[in-house]
Amino acid sequence: MPKERPLWRGSAFRLCLLSAALFLCLQLGMRRSWxxxxxxxxxxxxxxxxGRVPPSARGTEQHPVAAAGRRRVTYVRSGxxxxxxxxxxxxxxxGGRLRKTVKWHIELQPWASPTPSLNxxxxxxxxxxxxxxxxxxxxxxxxxxxxxxxxxxxxxVCLDExxxxxxxxxxxxxxxxxxxxxxxxxxxxxxxxxxxxxxHRFDPSIKSAHIQEGRRLWYHRLSIDxxxxxxxxxxxxLHSNTxxxxxxxxxxxxxxxxxxxxxxxxAEWKILENLILEDVVEQIGQLVFEVHVHWPGFEVSGNDSTxxxxxxxxxxxxxLKDFRLFHTYKDLSKxxxxxxxxxxxxxxxxxxxxxxxxxx
Numbered sequence: 001m002p003k004e005r006p007l008w009r010g011s012a013f014r015l016c017l018l019s020a021a022l023f024l025c026l027q028l029g030m031r032r033s034w035x036x037x038x039x040x041x042x043x044x045x046x047x048x049x050x051g052r053v054p055p056s057a058r059g060t061e062q063h064p065v066a067a068a069g070r071r072r073v074t075y076v077r078s079g080x081x082x083x084x085x086x087x088x089x090x091x092x093x094x095g096g097r098l099r100k101t102v103k104w105h106i107e108l109q110p111w112a113s114p115t116p117s118l119n120x121x122x123x124x125x126x127x128x129x130x131x132x133x134x135x136x137x138x139x140x141x142x143x144x145x146x147x148x149x150x151x152x153x154x155x156x157v158c159l160d161e162x163x164x165x166x167x168x169x170x171x172x173x174x175x176x177x178x179x180x181x182x183x184x185x186x187x188x189x190x191x192x193x194x195x196x197x198x199x200h201r202f203d204p205s206i207k208s209a210h211i212q213e214g215r216r217l218w219y220h221r222l223s224i225d226x227x228x229x230x231x232x233x234x235x236x237x238l239h240s241n242t243x244x245x246x247x248x249x250x251x252x253x254x255x256x257x258x259x260x261x262x263x264x265x266x267a268e269w270k271i272l273e274n275l276i277l278e279d280v281v282e283q284i285g286q287l288v289f290e291v292h293v294h295w296p297g298f299e300v301s302g303n304d305s306t307x308x309x310x311x312x313x314x315x316x317x318x319x320l321k322d323f324r325l326f327h328t329y330k331d332l333s334k335x336x337x338x339x340x341x342x343x344x345x346x347x348x349x350x351x352x353x354x355x356x357x358x359x360x
Contacts, residue, residue, distance in 0.1 A: 089200075089218075089252035106273055109313045111305075121308035122344050128315060129291075129350055134324035136160050136355065141191050155188040155288050156327040156353045157259055164359055165258055165285060172196035174258040177245070179224045181205065181265050188261065193217040197258070202248070204241050224248065225267070226274035226299075245271070246280045258285040258359075269297040269314065276317045285359040287323065287352075294337045294348035304339050318354060327353040 112120040136158040159166040168174035174197040178189050182205040193199040193216040204223040211219040225242045249257075262268055268289050275281040296307040315325075329351040338346035 106313050109316050116305045118305040121305045125308050125312045134326050136326040139327050154329055158326050158355045169195050176259045177257045179262040179264050226270040246278050256283050260284045261288045263290045266292045266297040285356050287354040290351045322358045323354040323356050325354050
């Protein structure tokens with residue numbers, strides 16, 4: 001007769017099997033929880049590597065290169081249906097590029113003297129704009145194709161070999177923005193276009209939204225301002241004819257401007273302030289600005305000494321951003337007036353040219 005097994009051995013065996021099964025279930029459950037936590041991370045990492053942002057992260061800041069990679073390309077057209085106006089520049093969706101505002105106001109320089117004085121402020125300012133900070137041997141367009149001496153005033157750019165403009169002209173890679181208000185003297189723009197530059201002239205007085213003359217010269221019915229229009233007001237208009245330069249650069253998809261020329265009849269001080277505050281000026285290779293000193297300028301307030309201190313502080317901000325003044329033209333054909341006074345042997349109008357020494 002076979003020997004009977006003890007009951008405790010069968011119970012121990014079942015207990016071991018049950019423990020092993022329980023341990024296996026716990027392991028599987030823990031692994032599932034780990035996988036569900038890792039999936040969003042891996043998806044976010046893959047999206048970041050591919051230059052995409054998952055829906056949960058939309059609205060957060062993106063790298064400019066990644067944002068630029070997903071732009072849609074459309075073209076600027078006239079607002080009227082059936083118009084055959086030429087397309088101009090690829091219009092980018094809002095927020096296609098990021099531009100950060102680093103300051104809310106210009107840091108004013110110390111007063112020129114212990115006690116605020118118009119005389120001291122004016123003398124400091126006029127000396128500053130009359131003194132070259134860097135030498136430039138070739139400052140006119142005589143060597144460029146299509147240039148003629150019929151220009152009403154000199155618009156000087158630095159064409160020395162040590163700076164990039166002349167090389168970009170030769171390689172047909174340069175871009176010029178010209179800001180104007182009904183000025184008929186377009187010889188400078190035409191010469192730059194004939195020399196191989198892509199030229200965009202912004203003038204609210206032209207008849208059509210966009211006009212193309214030749215291969216490289218565009219006219220836009222648009223005024224460059226120091227602020228964008230109020231959305232509540234702009235919503236009632238089909239098109240807004242006033243925009244900041246940074247907004248235009250975003251919409252046209254332009255990263256750099258080799259030369260910015262401005263003749264905007266006393267709006268130059270606030271426009272220059274906006275370019276500095278929004279760091280747009282760092283995207284510009286050379287500045288050629290006509291400045292007016294017969295009155296403070298649009299929306300520039302304060303007494304006379306405060307106004308001149310503000311002007312001087314703006315120009316010093318350019319210097320801090322590595323711009324160097326290389327040419328000054330004193331217009332003797334204009335009234336010799338400084339803040340409505342015949343004083344300081346000053347003209348009411350000067351043309352100043354700067355080169356960005358960090359420009360590549």
